[in-house]
Amino acid sequence: MAETTLTRADLTDAIYRQLGVSRQESAMFVERIVEEICASLERGEQVKISSFGTFTIREKKMRMGRNPKTGEEVPITPRRVISFRASNVLKDQINENLTGASNSQAAE
């Protein structure tokens, strides 16, 4: 499905339109929010935004993988990955809006 993508520019615009702050200041806030979330996750903290969702860090152990092209076994180094769990409020809103015959081909 041809879908629209929301970007930093749209978030900046929304803040600019709804509040009496300059476009430049709005852009700075978007950047600062993203950066604070990243920094917090980097410290290994969980980031919890009520009615939106929770980002958590999961520690993955070393495991063996395989190069799909050559079939060669290669070790996959231990790593930290982010997992996001949407809040029930958000999940419910998404499903209320998108489920039903008329919308069944929305989103992938």
Add this chain to the structure above:
Amino acid sequence: MIKSELVNKLAEENPNLFHRDIEKIVSIFFGEISGALVRGDRVELRGFGAFSVKHRPPRIGRNPRSGEPVRIDEKFSPFFKAGKEIRERLNKD
């Protein structure tokens, strides 16, 4: 970190603005992302990651206890894929 801690941090950095304005900025930020997902749209924040909504078609599942088949309705699940930059930041060493 929780939302109020994020608000406090930004408020400290911007003493020229009212605390409630910072609250509003943070809530617009997450509200816009939520709104896009509710419409089934994608959200892409370079360096951080992308949010999308995945469609799970209806299927026949099984009650694991009784083995009885049960109809499971279609559903939509929000999904987050971390971007390259943050993955690298999390795994520097």
